[in-house]
Amino acid sequence: MNRTAQASSSTLSMFALIAACAAPAWAEVETFSIDSAHSFANWEVRHVVARTSGAFHDIKGSIAFDASNIANTSINAVISVYSLNSGLLRRDLHTLTEEFLDARNYPEIKFVSTRVAPATPDKGTFSGQLTLHGITKPVTMDYQILGIGQDPWGGLRAGFKATTRINRADFGMTKYTPTGPVGNEVDITLLIEGIKLGSDGQPWNAKAAAEEKTKVIAYPIATPPAPQTVALPAPAPSAQSPAAPVQTSPQAASIPPENNLQTAPASPAAAVPEKKENLEDQLKKKLKGLLK
Known part of the structure; x- marks a missing residue:
């Protein structure tokens, strides 16, 4: 449980370490x-x-x-209570019961930093809120920066140590207090190693970062469009030079329109006199026959 405070303090220590050793570069x-x-x-x-x-x-x-202003640095740490190891399984199981950590109801220890106060380039204190056994209390830890540097794989790591002391009764763990076989005060020591992350959330790598800076970005070159021929309209005739009259060939002029080529049907009036003459002849013949 004290380990949570250690974890958080270790984180803060790491911040201070980074600030002291690498602030000018970041x-x-x-x-x-x-x-x-x-x-x-x-x-x-x-x-x-x-x-x-x-x-x-x-x-x-x-x-x-934040290397330029360590006061803006923030830390969030979570410890799994079930990762407890005291070297004796029976003791571990007892510590995880409701008499102490009550892991079933409180499986995590959490720490959130609120303040970092460096005293020297590699030492100082940091404060934060420690949540243990379902209770949140302010905790202050002393930190020492152990170092910051590149690992053999091209990454950047920071290490630090932080220490504090808490009273388990402050976090609701009162079994065997105040004069039982288990003490009330618990000393906590955090040993933390941090790995720098890149902008993609993955471990940062110096070689990859250098290649990224020197990478040449090839931009596609746009091909200009082919020239297009534009047909300009003919100039309008001016008032001083009237357009020449259109000449029609004699043959074209002598050709009557298509309607004129049609022959009109014979008039029925021309056939009537012919019929009348036939009737007169017939009447004359009948009169001549009667006079006889």
Whole structure:
């Protein structure tokens, strides 16, 4: 449980370390991820007249480090209570019960930083809110910057140590208090290693970053469109030079229109006189026959 405070303090320590060693080179906020494989929250408590110790091995979190203004640095750390290891399984199971950590109801220890106060280039204090056993209390830790530098794989790492002391009764763990076999005060020591992250959220790599800066970006060259021929309209005739009259060939003029080529049908009036003459002849013939 004290380990949480350690984890958070370790994070803050790392910030201070980065500020002291690399602040001139960084102009913006850098993010570091706590490396769970190389970070530990160790605790030590009295047992009767001796001392018993253990550690939490699963610490996760991130550190937003502002080298130009360490006061703007922020840390968030989470410790899994189930990662407790005291070297004796029976003791671990007892510590995880409701008599102490009550891991079933409170499986995590959390720390959120609120203030960083460097005293020297590699030492100082940081404060924050520690949530343990469902109770949140302010905690202040002393930190020491252990170093910051490039690892063999091209990444950047920061290491620090932080220490504090808490009273377990302040966090609701009152079993065997005040004069029981288990002491009330718990000493916490955080050993934290952080890995710098890139803008993509993945571990930063010096070689990849250098290649990114020197990368030549090839932009496509646009091909200009082919020239187009534009047909200009003919100039309008001027008033001083009237257009020449259109000449028609004699043959074209002598050709009558298509309607004139049609022959009109014979008039029915021309046939009537012919019919009348036939009737007169017939009448004359009949009269001549009667007169006889």
